Amino acid sequence: DVFKFAGDAVLVLWRAPPRELAKTISLVLQCSRQIQRKCGNRDTHVGQKIQLKIGISAGPMDLLVVGDRRRQYFLICGEALDEVCEAEELANAGEVILSATSWELCEQHRLRTRRLAGKRAVKVGGWHGLPVAMPSRRVSPGYRHGTDVLARTPRPGWWSHPALVFQLDDRVPLDLFSELRPVTSLFVQLHLTAGISTVDIRTLIHDASRMMLEILCPHKGEINKIVLFDKGCMFLCVFGLSGEKLPYESIHALQSAIQIFNSCSTMLLEIEAVSVAVTSGMAFCGVTGHPLRHEYTVIGQKVNLAARMMVHYPGLVSCDAVTYASSRLPPYYFKELLEKKMKGLSHPATLYQYVGITEKR
Structure with missing residues (x-):
């Protein structure tokens, strides 16, 4: 399967x-x-x-x-x-x-x-x-x-995008769910401690997903995917899906990112570090897979960039130049990051650390 x-x-x-x-x-x-x-x-x-x-x-x-x-x-x-x-x-x-x-x-x-x-x-x-x-x-x-x-899928009927439940029950053709649209992707990686038990992993993921949803929902964000895979414990969150578009989307995503980073860092046990990356741009949003095994997901160059940033800039909240510019926040909310060589990206644009409002500033 x-x-x-x-x-x-x-x-x-x-x-x-x-x-x-x-x-x-x-x-x-x-x-x-x-x-x-x-x-x-x-x-x-x-x-x-x-x-x-x-x-x-x-x-x-x-x-x-x-x-x-x-x-x-x-x-x-x-x-x-x-x-x-x-x-x-x-x-x-x-x-x-x-x-x-x-x-x-x-x-x-x-x-x-x-x-x-x-x-x-x-x-x-x-x-x-x-x-x-x-x-x-x-x-x-x-x-x-x-x-x-x-x-290098969940069972049919289990969907992480609640807006699709009604359409699926009505048997709308799957290809009608697919589109190109501008979205903001937010990747979260939890670096688990060595030797963590299965019971603790389940508890940690349950607590983390509940905490993230409480932060994301007011900003119209969704957890699209939770993966225990080659990059460890990873969450893909998306802003701007069909019916969930808000103005100033970049600000909503950055604010959610810093809240998720702070909450996971302070409230979750059994993790060594948290890494969060935010990117904005056009992506394919729709159904991938076979008619019997498929899921709703987002795919695109900007999504890949967020995944690479999450890995190469651990322990902080990073964002791309598009998110930085479209947020229109003052420059002191950010710190410019050193360029790193990332797979599939020969010359990425300038990347930033989002620090938010600090006591110093």
């Missing part, structure tokens, strides 16, 4: 009892081969080539459901998730990498592999005799063992 979209990455999850993990990994490898053949290389109309890489891991995982009656978010966590992120990072374009645990559990006699220097993960060079299908059977929801693939 396609479990989660996160930017240019997709998390796919197989659930299976422990005794069937070896056969399930073989099935996953068969799927990976077909995915690489069909989607491994693709040319876009703007001349950019898209290449695919795949990481595979296996083991126990915990399914977390956080939120309230109005909004529900599905997450998984566990060592297997950490391993699949590591395997994907080790992979180059066109490659399939097995994590150390999935290599120990798989049907090794069927595979041709190569060890990665200094790593326990292995690169899959080929395979023979892999199954083309698994026996049809029902898997109890109680099983918490599984195999997951990270290839």
Whole structure:
């Protein structure tokens, strides 16, 4: 099942009892081969080539459901998730990498592999005799063992954007939800302490999401996505979606950002630091995925920029030049940041730290 979209990455999850993990990994490898053949290389109309890489891991995982009656978010966590992120990072374009645990559990006699220097993960060079299908059977929801693939959605009916619930019930065609519109994106990253338990993670995300919604709602902001993934615990919040547009949107976003930063820093335990980034600009807002597994999201260069800023400027509230200019706030609300090299951005415009109103000023 396609479990989660996160930017240019997709998390796919197989659930299976422990005794069937070896056969399930073989099935996953068969799927990976077909995915690489069909989607491994693709040319876009703007001349950019898209290449695919795949990481595979296996083991126990915990399914977390956080939120309230109005909004529900599905997450998984566990060592297997950490391993699949590591395997994907080790992979180059066109490659399939097995994590150390999935290599120990798989049907090794069927595979041709190569060890990665200094790593326990292995690169899959080929395979023979892999199954083309698994026996049809029902898997109890109680099983918490599984195999997951990270290839650089929630269940149907679960939507984080409450404005869409009525239209979905009326079965409006999904393509009518999609549009290009100017929005402001706000990324929040919570740096979790090492060794935090699953119970504490669930409590922390529940408390953080509730706290953020209390801050965002008066400013017409929404939590669009919560992700436990390759960038740790991350929240994507959006201002300016359909029916929620306000004047002076940049000010609303910056004020929300500094409140979220201060509240999370002082009130949440089990975190080492908070990073927040704000950008403004045109983005695709709409439905991505398959008709049976899809979600409402925002995609665009400015969204990517906010994600990069969140990672490269930790422990503060950062914003781009467009947000800085459109807010029309006095310059002493900001500090200019040193330029850093960020993936996919050769020469980003000037970036700023938003400090808000301080006692000194």
